[in-house]
Amino acid sequence: MNFRTQLELPNYPMRFGLSHRFFATGSCFAQHIGARLENYKFEVSTNPWGIIFHPLALLRLLSGDSGTQKATFLHDDNYFHPYYHSDFSADSEELLMAKIQIAFEASQRILSESDCLLLTFGTAWGYYHHKSKIIVANCHKQPAADFEKKLTSPEEILDAFSNFYERCYAPRPIVLTLSPVRHLKDTLPLNAVSKSVLRLAIHHICEKYVNVHYFPAYEWLIDDLRDYRFYQKDMLHPNEIAVDYIWQNFVAGLLDAETQNFIKDWTKIRLALAHRPFNPTSEAHQKFLKALLKKLNNEKRVDTSIEQKSIKAQILG
Numbered sequence: 001m002n003f004r005t006q007l008e009l010p011n012y013p014m015r016f017g018l019s020h021r022f023f024a025t026g027s028c029f030a031q032h033i034g035a036r037l038e039n040y041k042f043e044v045s046t047n048p049w050g051i052i053f054h055p056l057a058l059l060r061l062l063s064g065d066s067g068t069q070k071a072t073f074l075h076d077d078n079y080f081h082p083y084y085h086s087d088f089s090a091d092s093e094e095l096l097m098a099k100i101q102i103a104f105e106a107s108q109r110i111l112s113e114s115d116c117l118l119l120t121f122g123t124a125w126g127y128y129h130h131k132s133k134i135i136v137a138n139c140h141k142q143p144a145a146d147f148e149k150k151l152t153s154p155e156e157i158l159d160a161f162s163n164f165y166e167r168c169y170a171p172r173p174i175v176l177t178l179s180p181v182r183h184l185k186d187t188l189p190l191n192a193v194s195k196s197v198l199r200l201a202i203h204h205i206c207e208k209y210v211n212v213h214y215f216p217a218y219e220w221l222i223d224d225l226r227d228y229r230f231y232q233k234d235m236l237h238p239n240e241i242a243v244d245y246i247w248q249n250f251v252a253g254l255l256d257a258e259t260q261n262f263i264k265d266w267t268k269i270r271l272a273l274a275h276r277p278f279n280p281t282s283e284a285h286q287k288f289l290k291a292l293l294k295k296l297n298n299e300k301r302v303d304t305s306i307e308q309k310s311i312k313a314q315i316l317g
Contacts, residue, residue: 007224009249012213014173015256016116018042018301023111025062026120027053027179029217032243033118033250039270040263041302045114048107049137050085053122053179055198056152057083057137059160062111062119063168066104068097070132073140080140082132115172120217122179124152124197125186151193157201158208165209174212175254176202180221182236215253217246262301269295273307281316289315 016022022044024034034046052058060067060083067083074080078089079096088103090096111117126135127147139147165174178198182191195218206212221230221238228235230242238246251260272292277285293311296304 005223005226007216007219009253010213010216012253014211014213014254016254017256017259018262020115021110021113022116022118023114024118024120025049025052026058026118026177027051027122028120028181028237029177029179030118030120032238033247036243036247036250040266045107045110047085048103048110049083050087052085052137053183054126054135054137054152055121055124055157055201056126056135056160058119058121059157059164060134061104061107063160063164064108066100068100068104070134072096073142075141080138082129082134082136082138082140085138086140112170117169117172117174118177119174120177120179121157121198121202122181123183123186123191124157124194124201125183125190126150126152151197154197154201154204157198158204161201161205162208165212171211174209175215176205176212177215178202178218180218180238184236215250220246220249265299266302269299269307273310280314286316 018041020042022034022037022042024030024037024044024046025048028051031047031051034044037044038046049061052061065083067081070082072079072081072093078091079093080086080089081096081100084100088096088100090099126149127139128134128150129136129142129147131146135150135152136147178195182188183194184191186194199218202214206214221242225242225245230239230245231237232239251263255263269292272288272295275288277288279285289311293308293315296308296311
């Protein structure tokens with residue numbers, strides 16, 4: 001008897017390797033996958049504007065609108081920008097705009113050079129700022145009366161995506177995902193509405209553009225794993241086991257065979273690098289370090305100079 005509803009791995013027409021560059025942006029899932037790609041020596045830019053949940057706010061930045069002409073928000077003597085996460089803040093507007101401009105120009109350059117865009121939508125509920133006349137990325141603790149909570153439609157998301165894709169993005173693969181994290185502040189019923197809107201929008205986008213593909217992280221957590229033991233203590237965010245399971249499906253579905261073999265090899269090396277001995281000066285541990293250094297030196301598929309330097313610093317004599 002099978003007590004799980006297992007999800008089949010989609011058959012993607014493209015595969016990526018270590019030489020490919022990724023741009024991962026959106027909600028928390030982009031952060032998780034970006035971190036794992038980085039751990040396995042991929043060149044990846046992850047959420048250069050901070051975590052952004054709403055697709056219109058995200059696609060606006062991807063389309064080249066830095067928002068530097070928009071008014072900033074002031075909270076606790078710090079300035080924030082409605083287009084960006086609270087990671088972007090400064091004690092003066094001038095400094096904030098300078099930080100934004102540097103980060104935005106760098107992200108646009110990296111986006112133009114990337115081989116794949118990993119894009120994650122988090123919520124269809126947006127906060128419309130009356131004065132700026134935009135859906136903000138973050139309210140930055142401004143008065144609630146300054147905003148109107150609005151549900152974005154699938155058609156609005158499709159239009160925003162089309163504007164980005166057709167005007168600003170060369171024909172490279174895009175992997176779209178839907179965040180499985182539930183937004184309880186919207187209530188569970190309204191969260192369900194939000195996720196349904198986003199899933200429908202993603203479906204229409206993938207139907208319209210042949211090189212845009214859906215990666216079902218949402219379904220793997222909600223329908224396949226479907227158990228609170230795969231969640232963190234808040235019962236909302238996936239735990240390490242769940243993220244690892246989804247990452248394994250990402251590897252199997254989207255990375256080529258050579259890269260999959262490298263990931264298996266590098267996983268063993270990463271475990272060895274993370275080893276913390278009881279006695280660092282013992283003969284056994286010194287022998288272990290020398291063997292690990294030899295493995296790193298023999299690994300020619302990626303640059304291991306940082307790891308080699310760390311091991312050499314631990315070897316005595």
